[in-house]
Amino acid sequence: MDSSYNLYTNWEAYRLSDMLNVPMVRYGKSINNKYQNEYERYLHEYPKSIVSIYISKLNIENCTEEGTELKLLDKVIENQEFKIDIGDEIYIHLRLGDVVLADNDVRFKRKLSPREICINGLLLKYGINEMYYFYPWSHYFEKLKKLVKNGAPKIIKIVGGCHRKNKGIEESMEILKLYKIQLEKYGFKVEFKIGGNPDEDFILLSKAKYFIEGGGGYGKLIKNYRIFKKLDLE
Structure with a gap:
């Protein structure tokens, strides 16, 4: 394996699935003590991320329910501005x-x-x-x-x-x-x-x-x- 490959994403402790699925993770203690919880950290460190936008659009009645609302996730993804080049691989x-x-x-x-x-x-x-x-x-x-x-x-x-x-x-x-x-x-x-x-x-x-x-x-x-x-x- 070529050592020139860099595996690190530079998105430290970015946990997309856990943040969308598990309220205890998103509203629990942050890994950075300057923030009240992980959601607050994401808003500051990854403000335009799928995680931050998705959670900001949750309703009060379902923000503490486990699991991902796929319809909401779909709307968030469709509004992302990445230019994705997908081949037939x-x-x-x-x-x-x-x-x-x-x-x-x-x-x-x-x-x-x-x-x-x-x-x-x-x-x-x-x-x-x-x-x-x-x-x-x-x-x-x-x-x-x-x-x-x-x-x-x-x-x-x-x-x-x-x-x-x-x-x-x-x-x-x-x-x-x-x-x-x-x-x-x-x-x-x-x-x-x-x-x-x-x-x-x-x-x-x-x-x-x-x-x-x-x-x-x-x-x-x-x-x-x-x-x-x-x-x-x-």
């Missing part, structure tokens, strides 16, 4: 960054190496539920075979980034390297779009013709939005 989202340092995979009870994460995925507890924060290789490979069978080109663009500086960068680079090697073995051309604006990436992945979701809340929200827009069936 297969877009794959990988959840990278701090999460790959987790030491509590529910199956192995320890920290997994980048190679183990690529093969087995990363299954973590989220509250009382279990969630794949990184899907196993089989998740991507089976979906790739189906997409190619249905006419998708064998060109892949991997999208992802790290929203915490200096946390999981080296491990994430190793994961990208391993994925590139493995995909090229099956005749895929692999390109990267990493370390970019997370809002822009969200919109890109939400509108791509061919898409395979990554783990974690961000990937799940993209998938749910695509189903809402009837771009995906499941």
